[in-house]
Amino acid sequence: xxxxxxxxxxxxxxxxxxxxxxxxxxxxxxxxxxxxxxxxxxxxxxxxxxxxxxxxxxxxxxxxxxxxxxxxxxxxxxxxxxxxxxxxxxxxxxxxxxxxxxxxxxxxxxxxxxxxxxxxxxxxxxxxxxxxxxxxxxxxxxxxxxxxxxxxxxxxxxxxxxxxxxxxxxxxxxxxxxxxxxxxxxxxxxxxxxxxxxxxxxxxxxxxxxxxxxxxxxxxxxxxxxxxxxxxxxxxxxxxxxxxxxxxxxxxxxxxxxxxxxxxxxxxxxxxxxxxxxxxxxxxxxxxxxxxxxxxxxxxxxxxxxxxxxxxxxxxxxxxxxxxxxxxxxxxxxxxxxxxxxxxxxxxxxxxxxxxxxxxxxxxxxxxxxxxxxxxxxxxxxxxxxxxxxxxxxxxxxxxxxxxxxxxxxxxxxxxxxxxxxxxxxxxxxxxxxxxxxxxxxxxxxxxxxxxxxxxxxxxxxxxxxxxxxxxxxxx
Numbered sequence: 001x002x003x004x005x006x007x008x009x010x011x012x013x014x015x016x017x018x019x020x021x022x023x024x025x026x027x028x029x030x031x032x033x034x035x036x037x038x039x040x041x042x043x044x045x046x047x048x049x050x051x052x053x054x055x056x057x058x059x060x061x062x063x064x065x066x067x068x069x070x071x072x073x074x075x076x077x078x079x080x081x082x083x084x085x086x087x088x089x090x091x092x093x094x095x096x097x098x099x100x101x102x103x104x105x106x107x108x109x110x111x112x113x114x115x116x117x118x119x120x121x122x123x124x125x126x127x128x129x130x131x132x133x134x135x136x137x138x139x140x141x142x143x144x145x146x147x148x149x150x151x152x153x154x155x156x157x158x159x160x161x162x163x164x165x166x167x168x169x170x171x172x173x174x175x176x177x178x179x180x181x182x183x184x185x186x187x188x189x190x191x192x193x194x195x196x197x198x199x200x201x202x203x204x205x206x207x208x209x210x211x212x213x214x215x216x217x218x219x220x221x222x223x224x225x226x227x228x229x230x231x232x233x234x235x236x237x238x239x240x241x242x243x244x245x246x247x248x249x250x251x252x253x254x255x256x257x258x259x260x261x262x263x264x265x266x267x268x269x270x271x272x273x274x275x276x277x278x279x280x281x282x283x284x285x286x287x288x289x290x291x292x293x294x295x296x297x298x299x300x301x302x303x304x305x306x307x308x309x310x311x312x313x314x315x316x317x318x319x320x321x322x323x324x325x326x327x328x329x330x331x332x333x334x335x336x337x338x339x340x341x342x343x344x345x346x347x348x349x350x351x352x353x354x355x356x357x358x359x360x361x362x363x364x365x366x367x368x369x370x371x372x373x374x375x376x377x378x379x380x381x382x383x384x385x386x387x388x389x390x391x392x393x394x395x396x397x398x399x400x401x402x403x404x405x406x407x408x409x410x411x412x413x414x415x416x417x418x419x420x421x422x423x424x425x426x427x428x429x430x431x432x433x434x435x436x437x438x439x440x441x442x443x444x445x446x447x448x449x450x451x452x453x454x455x456x457x458x459x460x461x462x463x464x465x466x467x468x469x470x471x472x473x474x475x476x
Contacts, residue, residue, distance in 0.1 A: 001200050002200070002201045003198045003199065003200055003201065003233050003236070004159060004198065004199060004200075004201045005158075005159055005160060005161075005196060005197070005198055005225070005229045006156045006158075006159070006196070006197050006198070006199060006206055006207065006209075007156065007158035007159065007160075007161075007163070007164050007194060007195065007196045007225060008153070008154050008155060008156040008157070008158065008194075008195045009152075009153075009154045009158065009164060009167060009168065009192050009193070009194055009195075009221075010151060010152070010153050010154075010192060010193040010194075010195070011151070011152040011153075011154075011168065011171055011190065011191075011192045012126075012149055012150070012151050012152075012190070012191050012192065012193075013062075013149070013150045013151075013152065013175055013180070013181040013183075013189070013190050014027075014126065014147050014148070014149055014150075014181060014182075014188075014189040014190070015054075015055050015058045015059075015147075015148040015149070015150055015180055015181060016058070016179065016180055016181055016182060017052055017054045017055050017058070017148055019052060020041055020052065020125075020145075020146035020147055020148065021049075021051070021052050021055050021092075021123070021124075021125050021146055021147070021148035021149075022040055022041070022049030022050060022051065022052070022092065022125065022146055023038050023040035023041050023049070023050070023146060024038070025037060025038050025040075025041055025146065027147050027148075029187055029189070031143055033131075033139070033141035033142075033143060034141060034142055034143060035143065036143045037142045037143065037145070040146070041087075041125075041142065041145045041146035042087050042142060042145070043087035043088030043089075048275050049092065049275055049276060051076075051276060051279075052148060055123060055148035056099065056123065056279060056281075057289060058148075058150070058178070058180040059099045059100065059121060059122075059123045059150050059180075060099060060100070060281065060285075060286065060289050061178050061180060061289050061292075061293060062100070062121055062150060062152070062174075062175065062178060062180055063099060063100030063103060063121050064286070064289065064290060064293065065174050065177075065178055065293065065296055066100075066103040066104070066105055066118050066121070066152070066174070067103040067104050067105075067118075068100035068101060068102060068103030068118060068121060069100065069101050069102050069103070070099065070100055070281060070286055071097060071098065071099055071100065071101065071281065072280065072281055072282075072283075073097065073278060073279070073280055073281075074094065074097045074098065074099045074278065074279040074281065075094070075097050075272055075273070075276070075278040075279060076092050076093065076094055076123075076272070076273040076276045077092075077093060077094060077095040077096070077270045077271060077272055077273055078090045078091075078092060078093075078269075078270065078271055078272075078273050079091045079092075079093045079095070079124075079268045079270055080268055080269045080270075081268060083127065083130075084130055084138070084140050085127045085128035085129060085130050085140050085142070085145070086127050086128070086145075087128070087142060087145060091124060091125060091127065092124065092125050092273055092276070093122065093123075093124035093125070093151075094122035094123055094124060095270040096270075097278075098120040098121065098122035098123075099121060099122055099123055099279070099281075100118075100120065100121035100122070101119070101120050101121075102117075102118075102119075103117070103118035103121070104116060104117045104118055105118065105167060105170055105171065105174075106170075106298065107163065107166045107167055107170050108166070109160075109162065109163055109166060114157075114163060115157070116154055116155070116157045116158060116163075116167050117154065117155035117157050118152060118153070118154055118155070119153045119154065119155050120151075120153050121150060121151070121152050121153070122150070122151055122153075123148065123149070123150055123151075124148075124149050124150075124151060125145070125146045125147070125148065125149060126144050126145065126146065126147040126148070126149040127144070127145060128140050128141055128142040128143070128144055128145040129141045129143075129144050150180070150181070152171065154167070156195070156206070161221070161222040161223075161225035161226045161229070162222060164194065164221050164222065164225055165218045165219075165221050165222040168192060168218055168221055169218055170297070172185075172190055173297050173319075173320055173321070174296060174297060175190070176321065176322060177294055177296055177297060177322045178293065178294070179294075185216045185217050185218075186216070186217075188216060190216075191214050191215065191216045192214075192215050192221065193211055193212065193213050193214065193215070194211070194212045194215060194221065194224065194225055194228075195209045195210070195211050196209060196210060196212065196225055196228050196229060196232075197209040197210070197232070197242070198229060198232045198233055198236065207232070207242060208241070208242040208243070208244050209244060210228060210232070210242065210243075210244065210245055210246070210247050210256075211245070211246045211247065212224050212225070212228060212246075212247050212248070212249055212256055213246055213247070213248055213259065214248070215249055220249055220251055223249075223251075223254065224249040224256055227249075227254065227255050227256055228247070228256050231255075231256065243261065244261075245258055245259070245260065245261050246258075246259045246260050246261075247259055294322065297319045297320075300315075300318075300319040300325050301315045301316060301319050304318060304319065304325075304328075304338075308332060308338035309338060309339070310338055310339060310342055314339075314342045314346065317346055317350075318342060318345065318346070321359075321360065323359060323360045323361050324345065324350075324360050327345070327360055327367055328341060328342065328345055328367075330367040330368075331345075331367035331368075331370050331371055334367060334368055334371045335371055335375075336367075336370065336371040336374055337374070340374055341370065341371075341374070344370055344373075344374070344391070345370075348388065348391050348392075349363070349365070349370075349391075349395070352392065352395050363395070364395070364397070364398035365391075365394050365395045365398065366398075369394050369400060369401060370391075370394075372400065372401050372402065373387055373390060373391060373394070373401040374387075376390075376401055376402070376405065380461065381405065381411060382405060382411065382459075383458070383459070383460075383461060383462050384462075385453070385458050385462075386458055386459060389458075390404050390405065393408075411459070419452070419456075419460055419461070419464050419465055419468055420468055420472070422452045422455045422456055422460065423448070423452055423465070423468055423469055423472050424472070425455060426448055426451040426452055426455065427448070427472065427473070429451075430447075430448075430451070433447060433448070434473070437473055445466070445469055445470060445473070448469045448473065449462070449465050449466055449469055452465050452469065453465065
């Protein structure tokens with residue numbers, strides 16, 4: 001019997017507000033433990049929460065981007081459970097009346113479009129962080145307590161680990177375009193819980209699901225699901241029953257392991273949060289938020305293909321990050337040919353940025369400088385190989401391309417007599433290769449061109465070098 005996976009993801013995204021969801025404490029990451037706390041986020045007796053309007057706006061914006069219905073009336077609830085990092089003994093979340101419902105995201109899997117439905121997007125406060133020291137003591141850092149957290153819950157529409165990873169990547173891209181979450185998986189500002197079960201292909205019944213908690217990378221999402229799916233299939237084939245439980249992913253061991261049983265569902269005793277009034281969202285506020293939204297990745301991809309004539313692959317690469325897409329469009333606006341600009345970004349700029357572990361926003365190289373460099377190549381001032389050398393120098397120093405050409409004397413050599421002289425020098429130094437060429441090894445043309453470029457320090461006009469090498473060798 002063949003089996004298929006049924007997967008649903010619960011993605012938690014920390015919102016990029018300056019202050020926490022119910023108090024004015026900072027949300028800055030990396031501060032000393034317990035330095036960004038106050039009586040409200042520490043759950044002291046007698047304090048009252050005050051809702052951060054920006055957090056609500058960010059959630060609505062996300063809902064609109066993911067094709068959700070925005071609730072005209074929403075409210076918070078108390079979710080009661082007891083963890084050391086939850087100072088109040090309950091979490092303020094949303095239950096039966098979330099801010100956003102019934103949306104979807106589209107992903108491309110092996111060239112085919114797949115629609116993944118989104119059940120709900122709701123707003124809640126994050127918990128703190130337990131720190132287990134090597135000495136055997138445990139500590140709690142409450143800095144993260146009360147940071148606004150958006151939970152995006154998909155329907156069980158995902159059918160493979162690959163689809164799950166693609167869905168997560170698409171989600172992260174949209175959140176970063178909107179500027180509502182930085183999507184930093186290493187810092188935990190984007191993490192997910194995966195619910196997974198297996199069933200015979202063709203069946204409409206769901207199997208018993210397990211939950212894999214707090215996965216914080218695309219690769220781990222894929223690996224954890226691959227392992228868990230195979231574990232469940234093997235267990236079923238051996239006549240075992242799948243137990244509803246929460247499991248954790250051990251990246252080093254490459255397997256999931258049981259954390260706690262969920263045979264009996266938690267009774268969180270949800271009830272309406274008495275210290276917060278319900279949220280009423282008027283249509284004019286939604287319209288105002290719509291007007292502030294940027295062009296989203298799917299729109300950009302179509303635009304780059306239809307308006308700029310780029311291949312789909314190029315369009316997808318250039319639109320993965322909003323800053324890269326904007327950098328490309330600025331260069332095209334300044335006169336760069338779209339495909340030429342795309343090639344320089346994908347091959348050279350992204351390589352250098354990735355090597356440095358930087359964002360393009362931190363790059364000193366400006367779109368206008370790339371356009372100037374391309375013009376120097378097009379008008380024959382420099383050749384493409386020299387252009388690559390200049391590009392790296394521009395990236396490191398932020399200098400204009402013309403300045404670098406002058407400083408380093410990199411102007412292209414197009415003087416026929418100089419190029420012919422270099423070719424004859426190469427021929428005189430390599431009589432064996434000349435003889436082999438005469439005997440039919442025409443692929444040696446590349447060798448002679450390379451030697452000429454070496455003598456001229458890469459500055460000779462490649463087109464002229466090729467023409468003269470062929471002509472002179474045949475005359476020889």
